[in-house]
Structure formats: structure tokens, C-alpha cells
Amino acid sequence: xxxxxxxxxxxxxxxxxxxxxxxxxxxxxxxxxxxxxxxxxxxxxxxxxxxxxxxxxxxxxxxxxxxxxxxxxxxxxxxxxxxxxxxxxxxxxxxxxxxxxxxxxxxxxxxxxxxxxxxxxxxxxxxxxxxxxxxxxxxxxxxxxxxxxxxxxxxxxxxxxxxxxxxxxxxxxxxxxxxxxxxxxxxxxxxxxxxxxxxxxxxxxxxxxxxxxxxxxxxxxxxxxxxxxxxxxxxxxxxxxxxxxxxxxxxxxxxxxxxxxxxxxxxxxxxxxxxxxxxxxxxxxxxxxxxxxx
Amino acid sequence: xxxxxxxxxxxxxxxxxxxxxxxxxxxxxxxxxxxxxxxxxxxxxxxxxxxxxxxxxxxxxxxxxxxxxxxxxxxxxxxxxxxxxxxxxxxxxxxxxxxxxxxxxxxxxxxxxxxxxxxxxxxxxxxxxxxxxxxxxxxxxxxxxxxxxxxxxxxxxxxxxxxxxxxxxxxxxxxxxxxxxxxxxxxxxxxxxxxxxxxxxxxxxxxxxxxxxxxxxxxxxxxxxxxxxxxxxxxxxxxxxxxxxxxxxxxxxxxxxxxxxxxxxxxxxxxxxxxxxxxxxxxxxxxxxxxxxxxxxxxxxxxx
Numbered sequence: 001x002x003x004x005x006x007x008x009x010x011x012x013x014x015x016x017x018x019x020x021x022x023x024x025x026x027x028x029x030x031x032x033x034x035x036x037x038x039x040x041x042x043x044x045x046x047x048x049x050x051x052x053x054x055x056x057x058x059x060x061x062x063x064x065x066x067x068x069x070x071x072x073x074x075x076x077x078x079x080x081x082x083x084x085x086x087x088x089x090x091x092x093x094x095x096x097x098x099x100x101x102x103x104x105x106x107x108x109x110x111x112x113x114x115x116x117x118x119x120x121x122x123x124x125x126x127x128x129x130x131x132x133x134x135x136x137x138x139x140x141x142x143x144x145x146x147x148x149x150x151x152x153x154x155x156x157x158x159x160x161x162x163x164x165x166x167x168x169x170x171x172x173x174x175x176x177x178x179x180x181x182x183x184x185x186x187x188x189x190x191x192x193x194x195x196x197x198x199x200x201x202x203x204x205x206x207x208x209x210x211x212x213x214x215x216x217x218x219x220x221x222x223x224x225x226x227x228x229x230x231x232x233x234x235x236x237x238x239x240x241x242x243x244x245x246x247x248x249x250x251x252x253x254x255x256x257x258x259x260x261x262x263x264x265x266x267x268x269x270x271x272x273x274x275x276x277x278x279x280x281x282x283x284x285x286x287x288x289x290x291x292x293x294x
Numbered sequence: 295x296x297x298x299x300x301x302x303x304x305x306x307x308x309x310x311x312x313x314x315x316x317x318x319x320x321x322x323x324x325x326x327x328x329x330x331x332x333x334x335x336x337x338x339x340x341x342x343x344x345x346x347x348x349x350x351x352x353x354x355x356x357x358x359x360x361x362x363x364x365x366x367x368x369x370x371x372x373x374x375x376x377x378x379x380x381x382x383x384x385x386x387x388x389x390x391x392x393x394x395x396x397x398x399x400x401x402x403x404x405x406x407x408x409x410x411x412x413x414x415x416x417x418x419x420x421x422x423x424x425x426x427x428x429x430x431x432x433x434x435x436x437x438x439x440x441x442x443x444x445x446x447x448x449x450x451x452x453x454x455x456x457x458x459x460x461x462x463x464x465x466x467x468x469x470x471x472x473x474x475x476x477x478x479x480x481x482x483x484x485x486x487x488x489x490x491x492x493x494x495x496x497x498x499x500x501x502x503x504x505x506x507x508x509x510x511x512x513x514x515x516x517x518x519x520x521x522x523x524x525x526x527x528x529x530x531x532x533x534x535x536x537x538x539x540x541x542x543x544x545x546x547x548x549x550x551x552x553x554x555x556x557x558x559x560x561x562x563x564x565x566x567x568x569x570x571x572x573x574x575x576x577x578x579x580x581x582x583x584x585x586x587x588x589x590x591x592x593x594x595x596x597x598x
Contacts, residue, residue, distance in 0.1 A: 142443065161467075163461055165466040167459075172459050179451050
């Protein structure tokens with residue numbers, strides 16, 4: 001039974017009997033608890049799934065617990081959680097008084113929105129990661145109004161500029177998130193720059209070969225550069241060096257296999273081309289600090 | 295040299311009966327919607343607006359304006375957009391209104407982005423006057439208020455992107471129904487008006503090659519003197535000034551996109567030399583092309 005993890009990106013938001021408050025097919029889904037019901041409840045204690053959409057979760061009241069990429073994350077009142085493509089998420093539970101509104105944005109729309117704000121969206125820079133941060137009450141109200149406007153707008157019969165209208169507000173929300181979470185990251189990478197090109201190629205190679213190869217030399221050789229230069233390029237664009245990129249990628253892949261497919265450690269170590277389960281355990285412990293059994 | 299458009303707002307800043315907010319002179323908002331302002335609007339002297347697309351919506355009462363010699367009463371639920379190169383004068387009125395002025399290049403950019411440029415390109419020397427439904431005006435007011443809110447938020451990186459996005463949202467809501475409203479016609483369709491419209495059409499076709507009154511008069515098969523009489527009737531300027539302003543407007547648009555360097559632009563517009571082009575531009579706009587690019591170009595939005 002050879003299954004590829006990549007094919008298991010499920011559209012949990014439409015397949016699980018969840019009804020979005022409002023939606024524009026293949027662009028955006030909206031969820032909220034303003035009507036009194038929590039639409040996330042049917043999801044609680046479900047298996048973890050890999051999302052291919054981006055989600056922005058504004059939490060107004062109460063607390064909610066999620067498991068993201070194998071880590072438990074608690075969201076308190078007045079916080080925003082943004083998860084990017086390919087996060088592995090399980091919704092655990094939410095307190096009774098939990099109130100939230102949430103945007104689920106499809107990849108093409110994310111890409112378009114980035115183009116609108118003159119930034120190059122690089123999937124590899126965001127995938128597998130999430131951000132969580134506090135939102136001031138004024139800003140929360142501001143975004144809630146915006147959310148409600150999008151909601152009422154999507155209810156109306158489709159008109160020519162609907163998606164443009166939604167994207168305008170997404171621009172504002174994205175700029176807010178970028179200013180909040182990515183102040184130190186070079187978002188304005190020049191696509192014509194050779195170094196940036198190299199970085200993107202490295203990310204692609206990582207995607208392809210991470211389950212077979214874990215040495216910086218291999219990737220450097222593949223790109224035809226020295227491993228020192230590869231690390232320099234990675235630092236330039238992500239503030240992480242090449243080897244930690246590789247380690248993290250492998251760990252996320254392992255977590256995916258564990259959470260989504262419930263593979264045994266032995267099976268995972270085979271899938272990821274480790275010599276033995278114990279060497280996999282050692283690797284995992286070195287990177288995350290915990291053994292994989294946790 | 296003709297006085298430039300910024301004066302349109304200069305004396306507003308001192309007026310405490312109007313809310314006024316400006317972001318770097320690119321996006322300007324003003325209104326008296328709040329209850330603390332009373333209905334009366336002070337008259338303002340005539341100004342020649344070359345930079346901005348000037349949009350006004352009246353929610354109550356009537357606003358009296360004079361646009362390039364034409365008296366216009368903007369009544370309740372009316373929407374009026376005045377394109378660049380028009381003289382605008384406000385006569386004492388009683389009304390609740392909101393208006394915003396945006397640099398014409400930015401508005402053009404927005405039209406292109408939301409895919410509306412085919413229906414509603416920006417043309418100089420004209421204005422559009424429509425009556426909207428009450429419901430639509432309420433919708434526009436709420437969009438306007440959101441822009442106001444965004445203006446009030448303290449400065450942050452890429453604020454301009456947000457302002458532009460909200461303006462786009464506003465335009466989306468407007469265009470959705472725009473075709474349903476008939477336009478008020480302030481000009482009788484006389485022969486003179488027909489000639490003037492034709493003149494503008496020829497201008498948009500030939501402005502990159504020809505800048506002489508003689509050429510356009512020949513095209514229209516009328517004498518240069520009669521052409522000047524016509525432009526005087528509809529704009530208050532002689533034909534040569536109208537041509538110069540039109541050319542300057544279209545050059546400014548090209549400089550804003552900043553796709554070509556100044557040498558290339560001067561070639562596109564068939565100027566004999568770059569220095570001649572520089573002098574011509576400076577005579578009409580008041581700044582050199584290089585200085586203009588420095589202040590207004592698309593890239594500035596990204597870095598702002």
C-alpha cells in the first residue's frame with residue numbers, strides 16, 4: 001500500500017458536513033459563530049488533516065484548542081491565528097462561549113491577493129507554518145465589520161465585480177498580517193535575482209527529495225553550487241540555514257505520516273529512507289527535542 | 295502658466311465646517327456627514343483641477359457647482375464625477391455631502407485592476423452626473439466611512455495599498471449598477487458640442503504626434519479661430535491650451551507607470567529632443583519630468 005502524502009490534502013471544510021456561513025466557490029469560505037452555533041463543533045476530535053487552503057481565524061471570545069503540525073495551540077480571546085498552505089490541523093475543542101470569525105482562502109486567491117499588493121507569493125516560504133498574535137479591540141472590530149460586509153456581499157446574486165470586491169478587503173487583511181508577522185522577512189524578493197531563483201529551486205528540490213536525501217551536499221550538488229553558498233542564500237531569504245530547512249521538512253513529513261496515516265515509527269522510518277527506526281528516533285529527537293512517540 | 299489643482303483643497307483645511315483628510319496629497323477625503331457639521335457649505339473660488347478625479351455624492355440638500363462655465367445642481371442622491379482638466383467652482387449651498395479626490399493615475403490603475411477600464415476610461419475635459427437610488431447611496435456612504443476609518447488609522451507600512459484597496463472596493467460597488475442609471479445631460483447636442491467632442495476624439499488619437507491647432511482645425515474642417523471659440527465655450531481656454539493640457543495629462547500617465555525612461559517617452563511623443571520635451575513639460579506642469587517621476591510613480595506605492 002504505497003500512498004503519497006501529497007494526495008491527501010482534503011477539503012475538510014466542504015466534505016465534513018460543515019456549512020460555511022457564506023462562500024464564493026473556489027475562492028473563499030467564511031465561517032463564524034455569530035448565529036450562536038459553533039460550526040467547528042462537528043470537527044472536534046476528528047483526525048488531523050492537511051489543508052491546502054490558507055485560513056485566518058479571528059477569535060473574539062473564549063478559547064479554542066487546535067493541533068497544528070503536531071503541536072497543541074491554544075487561541076485566546078482577542079487573538080488571530082493564520083495558517084498557511086499544507087498545515088496539518090486537527091480541531092480539538094472550543095469553550096462554550098467561544099466566538100470567532102474565520103476566512104478560508106483558496107490558493108489561487110491567495111496568490112492573486114499577493115499580486116495585488118505587489119508582493120511575490122512564494123509558496124515554499126509560507127507552507128507548513130502558522131502565526132498567532134494579539135489583535136487590539138479596535139482592529140478586531142474593524143475586521144469584523146469587514147467580514148460582515150464580505151458576508152452580506154456574497155449573499156447577493158453574483159455580479160461582475162464580486163471577486164474583486166472580496167479581494168480588496170483581503171488586501172487590507174493581508175497587509176495587516178504581513179506587517180504583524182513578517183516584519184523581518186524580505187517579502188519583496190526580486191524574482192529576477194539569481195539568488196532568489198536559487199532559493200526557490202532549493203525549495204522545489206526539497207519538496208521532491210526530502211523523503212530520500214537529508215544532506216546539504218546533495219542539494220548543493222543538485223543546484224550546482226557549494227553547500228556554503230546554499231546556506232548563505234537560505235539565510236538571505238528565510239533567516240534559516242539549509243540544514244535546518246531540511247531537518248524541519250523531514251520532521252513535518254514524518255508528522256504528516258504519523259497524524260494523517262497513523263503509520264508506525266518503523267513504517268515512517270522506512271518511508272523516509274532512514275537506516276533504522278532508532279536512527280529516525282534520534283534524528284527526530286535532535287530536531288524537535290521530543291521523541292516521535294509523543 | 296495656469297494655476298494648478300491643489301488649490302481646490304487649500305482653503306478647505308482652514309474650514310472647520312468640513313471634515314478633511316489627505317494622505318500625501320494622493321488620496322483626499324472631505325465630508326460634512328457628521329451631525330456636528332451644519333448643512334451650509336461655503337462657496338469656493340474657481341480652480342483649475344488638473345490632477346484629481348473629483349467625486350462628490352450628495353446625501354441631502356443641493357450642492358451648487360459651476361463646472362467650466364456650466365451651472366450644475368447636484369441634488370439629493372446625486373453622484374457627480376469631475377475628470378481632470380476642468381474648472382470647478384462651488385457656490386454657497388446647503389447640503390450633506392461627501393467627496394474624495396484621487397490622483398487620476400491611481401484611479402486609472404484601479405479601473406485596470408478591477409477590469410472596468412473598457413467601459414469607463416478616464417477622459418479629460420468632461421464630467422458625469424447621475425442620480426443613484428437611495429439604497430445605493432447608503433452603500434456608498436458605508437464604503438466611504440470605511441475609507442475614512444482607514445485614513446484615521448495611524449501610519450503603517452503599505453498603508454497606501456490598503457487605501458487603494460478600499461477605494462477599489464468602493465468602485466466595485468459603484469460599477470456594479472452604473473449602467474442602470476441614465477446620465478444627466480448638461481449640454482444640448484448642438485453642432486458646436488459635436489465639434490468639440492470630435493476634437494477630443496482626434497486629440498486622443500493624434501496627441502502623440504501633433505500638437506498644433508492648425509492640424510486639428512484641418513482635421514475638423516474648420517478654421518483655427520472657430521476651434522478656439524469652441525474650446526473657449528466649453529472649457530474657458532483657447533485650443534492651444536487645451537491641446538497642451540491634454541498632452542501633458544497623457545504624458546503624466548505614462549510617467550506614472552514608469553515603464554519607459556524619459557528619453558523613450560520624449561521619442562514616443564515625437565519631441566525633437568529630450569531637452570525640448572523637458573522644457574515643454576515644465577512649462578505646462580510646473581516641474582520637470584524627472585521630478586514628476588520622483589514624486590508620482592507606481593513603485594512608490596510598494597515602498598510606501
